[in-house]
Amino acid sequence: MFSYYLDLALRSLRRNKALTALMVVAIALGIGASMTTLTVLHVLSGDPLPGKSAQLYYAQVDPQDIKGMQPNKEPPDQVTLIDGLNLLHAGRADHQALMSGGSVPVQPEQSSLDPFYVEARYTTADFFAMFDAPFLYGHGWTAADGEAKARAVVIARSLNDKLFGGANSVGRTLRMAGTSFRVVGVLDSWQPNPHFYDLNTGSYAYGEQVFLPLQTMLELRLDRNGSTDCWGNGGGGVGSILPSDSCVWLQFWAQLDSPAKAAAYKEFLVHYSQDQKALGRFERAPNVRLRNVMQWLDYQMVVPDDVRLQNGLAFGFLLVCLVNTVGLMLAKFMRRAGELGVRRALGASRRALFAQLLIESGVVGLVGGFGGLLLALFGLWLVRQRPSAYAALAHLDLSMLFTTFVLAVCATLLAGLLPAWRACQIAPTLQLKSN
Numbered sequence: 429m430f431s432y433y434l435d436l437a438l439r440s441l442r443r444n445k446a447l448t449a450l451m452v453v454a455i456a457l458g459i460g461a462s463m464t465t466l467t468v469l470h471v472l473s474g475d476p477l478p479g480k481s482a483q484l485y486y487a488q489v490d491p492q493d494i495k496g497m498q499p500n501k502e503p504p505d506q507v508t509l510i511d512g513l514n515l516l517h518a519g520r521a522d523h524q525a526l527m528s529g530g531s532v533p534v535q536p537e538q539s540s541l542d543p544f545y546v547e548a549r550y551t552t553a554d555f556f557a558m559f560d561a562p563f564l565y566g567h568g569w570t571a572a573d574g575e576a577k578a579r580a581v582v583i584a585r586s587l588n589d590k591l592f593g594g595a596n597s598v599g600r601t602l603r604m605a606g607t608s609f610r611v612v613g614v615l616d617s618w619q620p621n622p623h624f625y626d627l628n629t630g631s632y633a634y635g636e637q638v639f640l641p642l643q644t645m646l647e648l649r650l651d652r653n654g655s656t657d658c659w660g661n662g663g664g665g666v667g668s669i670l671p672s673d674s675c676v677w678l679q680f681w682a683q684l685d686s687p688a689k690a691a692a693y694k695e696f697l698v699h700y701s702q703d704q705k706a707l708g709r710f711e712r713a714p715n716v717r718l719r720n721v722m723q724w725l726d727y728q729m730v731v732p733d734d735v736r737l738q739n740g741l742a743f744g745f746l747l748v749c750l751v752n753t754v755g756l757m758l759a760k761f762m763r764r765a766g767e768l769g770v771r772r773a774l775g776a777s778r779r780a781l782f783a784q785l786l787i788e789s790g791v792v793g794l795v796g797g798f799g800g801l802l803l804a805l806f807g808l809w810l811v812r813q814r815p816s817a818y819a820a821l822a823h824l825d826l827s828m829l830f831t832t833f834v835l836a837v838c839a840t841l842l843a844g845l846l847p848a849w850r851a852c853q854i855a856p857t858l859q860l861k862s863n
Contacts, residue, residue: 444760448792451756455796458749459836460803465735465742467804467828468811471821472632472731476620480560481721483522485690487515487680489701490715492659503715504657505728506628506676509646510709516552520696521682522689523558526642527551528678529629530652534638535603536591546587546637547629550645550652556582556613558683559625564588566598566613573612574641581609582639588614604638605650615639621821622730624721626679628654632818646670652677682718694718732818750843753792757847761785785848786841793840797833804832 442448475481489511490503507515512526530548555561556568565588569580581602588597597611619635640650649670658675671677684690694716701714719727804824811822824832 447756447760451753451760451792452796452799454749454753454756455793455836455840456799456803458746459797459800459832459839460807461742462739462746463800463804463824463828463832463835464807464811465739466831467808467824468818468822469731469735469739470828471823472622472735472818473725474621475722476622476624477560477721481624483683483685484558484721485521485682485684485693485718486721486724487682487693487697488717489697490712491674491676491704491710492712493674494711495659497712501715503717504676506655506657507678507680508673508676509670509678510673511704512678512680515680515682515700518696518700520693522685523554523683525552525555525558525625525681526678527555527626527681528642528645528652529626529636529654530645530650532604532638532640532650534587534591535606537601537603538591541591547635548645548650549626549636549639550642550650551639552642554683555639556615558681559620561618562616564614564616565596566611568639569612569641574643577643577647578641579607579609579644580612580641582613582615583611584615584635584637585617587637602638605648607648609640621818622725624725624730625681626654627728627730628679632821690718690720732816746839750839753840753843754846757789757792757844758850761847761850782848786844789840789844789848790837792844793837794833796840797836800836801829801832 477484487507488503488505489507491508491511492504507526516524516526528550530550531545532548533543533545535543549555553569553571553574556563561568564585566582568582569578573580581604583591583597583602585594588594591597591602592600597614600611602609602611621632623630623632623634645652652670654677656671656675656677658671660674682693684693697716697718698714701710701716704710705712705714801824808822808824812819
């Protein structure tokens, strides 16, 4: 029966080509606009570490002085060096990483390459295991290497290709900031989006080229970037490179493999704050937060407001297109009142007519979905031409491709409900008399 209704639907659509084209164009425009913005929103609000983000937590404590204290105020987004090292050495999490971002000058061995700067991540040994960073060659440094301020470096695949022609460079020497480092590992292609573990250096399309032990960076006083918040007499620290003890500038992440461990770790942060207050370092009552990756991204409102606004406007446009489609379908179905009346007189039930008309609506939605897909691909191409940091991420994946056709067919079926129901109410006797 379905194939029979499908054949009737195709015949009907071919008989009214202009009206069919208008419906398809209306659906395609609405689907194309909505899927373009929905795809961008989907990419920007996606989980950067699927399957593990629920076990990774961002820790916050409040070391500020009493001045400016307000009830229920959030603690600083980052931690001081003292607190970061204290939490790191406490070792209360399954894994933990203390880090900051920066940039370092690279002096290539090849005379054909001029010195250049690369983005750097100064971090601790557990970073790579925590964030599932894939290695192409070698491995990360050990905790002992970090404490010994080893001149060890992990480099990105792109930098390895540039400097070593893509060969296994483990054990080779890389000179940066006037110091020789030994390459211990090469990461495979890896660039989480959003750049969740440090949103201060960039939210999207940001990736480091070199990874160094944090303790080594502190000893060499390498350049850093990102935000710094100070209070009291806080300001530049040693050599005006590192912030002082009354400044927050580092990120601290903890891996906690169960909700019970997360609850226990939050309690540990409260006790830590109480101990620091007793020692005179903290002046405020314990004020801590512990958010997993997705909670942290939501708190930081990483998705740009203009993307959410554009998404809302696009779906409003889709609604307008659907309303127009309802009118076009109603006009089309009512023009076939005589044909439908004859079918009713010959014994076809209202349910059969309703199914036939809905299948016809579905065919329109399917064709409109294909047109919408082409428009969405064009729209995403236009997005990628924008100078926004997230523009390069605007690509249609398989899930959004499937969503495009599902949305098109479902939206058109919904739009066809009223016209199909209205057409099925035609009294066959009236149509037979008028004919």
